Amino acid sequence: MTKQAQQLTVWRALNAALHDEFTEDPNVIIMGEDITTWGTGGGIYGVTRKMADSFGKNRVRDTPISEETMISAGVGAAMAGTRTVVEIMYSDFTLLGADGLINQAAKARYMFGGQFATPLVLRSNGGSGIGKAAQHSQSLETVYAHIPGLEVVVPSTPDDAYGLLRSAIKSNNPTIFLEHKALYYRKGPVTKELIPLGLGRVARSGKDVTVVATQLMLTRALEAAKSLAEQGIDVEVIDPRTLFPLDMGTIYASIRKTRHLVVAHEAVRDYGWGGEIIGNAVQECWNELDAAPRRLGAARTPIPYSEELERAVVPSAGDIANEIRMALGQKVAQPA
């Protein structure tokens, strides 16, 4: 029997996932800066609201501003018996704990010959769009997806946020769970079903071109698809949801249908994960592609503060629509 899906915002869906996982497994703990004392008592975006009331300060801990130790202690705790969720206020700050993530958590299973599970979830938020500027707006998912041993989750919808967070906490691998700061207040149905890591989702069916996008770019790709539909272009949009494990199968199946591929991400385009997807696609689907795949990403700049500048460095729905038309061989007027 399917439960009636509730309408929840992304932050409430994440909050529900934490409550449900903490109820189910007493070994789950969470720590982060200001997670019980800010705003309405749930951290800067509310995700941990009422967690301390429900589960106590032993399992829900406010930390000092010490990202390196928050993360490396999170790793040590995960190796020693807890399922540890560490909230880092902005993903930019995770770089202070890069040793814990990249040298310790990512390698523990391998270098100790499989003895240790490291059930760590590093929850943070990335992305631009709300004027947080260069050190609070990066999209670092590509950096972490490059590291063997790390899983990278980039949820977009409330339903995915819920189902993927619960799966990430249950995973025995260290997981970088990157929420998007511009999507916390988006509302949508939440079925409360678990979603396995490594399973992409067809966000919109279409037959002319495949667009792979996540988070804010997913929203804009869907807008672009809507506007192109009026011009008779039928766009299929795929949200991979996790960058590692990566569900290329769903993408290949779509390319075989549409014969065209565009990838849009908010991470800097150069050396970004779009290149990885296109690299795989041309190797696997060369004969089924009618044109060269195309990619969009942020400009090779830090994220600027001033609103018009911020908007200029990140692909817009219009940019994505243009790239789709170019992928289909249409002439597109280039901006001066």
Added chain:
Amino acid sequence: MTTLISTAPALFELEVDGIAALALMTTIREFESRLPNYAKEGLIRGSTHPSVGMEAIAVGVSWALRNTDSIASNHRGHAHCLAKGADLGRTLAEILGRSDGYCQGKGGSMHIGVKDLGILGTNGIVGAGIGLATGAALAAQAQGRKDVAVAYFGDGASNQGVLAESFNLAAIWNLPVIFLCENNHFAQSATLEEMVAQPDVRQRGLAYGVHSIDVDGMDVVAVANAAIKAVDRARSGAGPTFIVADTYRYLGHMADDTEIYRTREQVDAAKGRDPIAKLAAALLEQRVVTQTDLDSVSSDAVAAVDSAEAFAKASPYPPISEAFTQVSEDH
């Protein structure tokens, strides 16, 4: 929440514990002393860091620990593992990159972990074990276990920021962690005096509100008793302790060390404080053992390491297919 006042813990007694501690220190020294030769023979790749001269610390601390306690070690960590109960043969097999090593040869000297013994790994990143041990202590506290965690690190790691952060976190949360600084006076080749404006390392713990003590790291009895008290504090909920153990490494930082940063006289002076000789002399003086007993401690150590060496050398190298496994657990 009430904290139980613990009864005074049983301290190290020469009559009861002396011979076993001597045997463990002697065995570790025999083990570590052979490593440079293995390196010369080409049996060890990369970097290996022997701890000859520093045995009293790992052995003393181990007197305070039980199996379910955790340790997080550093690049000079074989002694920490062996004192925590790691098998000589499997440890050496790991150092030689063999399939019978604790990590099937995938870790090597700087990445020896033994989950069942609470060994969260030797570590190639200076200071990293400090954060890991703090986390293991957090897990014990959060799960209501009475286990403790020990972070072993050197004076060099005392300059890493993670120590400052971990001191503070452990102090505000009363975490059951022991920060054990093995002050051997050299961070690779850099002297403590050159790299720290305040060479009294203990001051750093005090500044963060951590109970902090100095101990003679060349005296296993002193180390054991300091560790027993610190562990007792931690188990009773009284929080972390910072122990600064003064010591010295007799061999180079690693196999090809030219040691231009110190003199032969300085090394010889440190050997005058040798922890094994000191314990042996005390045991003889108090008539706990005879010279014959001491001789058999030495010959038993040689035999044990001979046997470990034979085991490790006979162990096959891992199959190439192993290079690609155990990165992530499959979903």
